[in-house]
Amino acid sequence: MSYGQPEAGGGLKASPLEQLLIWLREDLMGELQAINQYQAHIDNIDDPEIKKLLAHIRDDEKEHVAEITHTIARIDAVQQKKFAEDHTVDAGQRLAAAPK
Numbered sequence: 001m002s003y004g005q006p007e008a009g010g011g012l013k014a015s016p017l018e019q020l021l022i023w024l025r026e027d028l029m030g031e032l033q034a035i036n037q038y039q040a041h042i043d044n045i046d047d048p049e050i051k052k053l054l055a056h057i058r059d060d061e062k063e064h065v066a067e068i069t070h071t072i073a074r075i076d077a078v079q080q081k082k083f084a085e086d087h088t089v090d091a092g093q094r095l096a097a098a099p100k
């Protein structure tokens with residue numbers, strides 16, 4: 001993946017807005033990976049105190065996922081529209097509203 005990372009030798013430079021979205025998507029991937037890592041550790045640690053601490057941190061990462069996702073949706077009109085068009089649930093149950 002070199003788009004938006006000219007230092008990687010890809011030669012393609014993203015616009016400032018697209019570069020911001022690239023970084024936010026990368027940040028989102030990191031948050032999702034962190035959730036999985038914390039969950040794996042929670043599932044494999046026996047100490048209840050440590051499990052509780054890691055579960056708290058995992059839930060903080062879930063909040064970060066929501067914050068970054070909402071930020072991406074605010075900046076990227078197409079992404080916002082796609083969230084609003086969620087066909088996995090009925091319209092009244094969608095998490096995102098259609099853009100005005």
Ligand SMILES: [Fe+2]
Nearest residue numbers: 031060061064
């Ligand atoms: Fe985080």
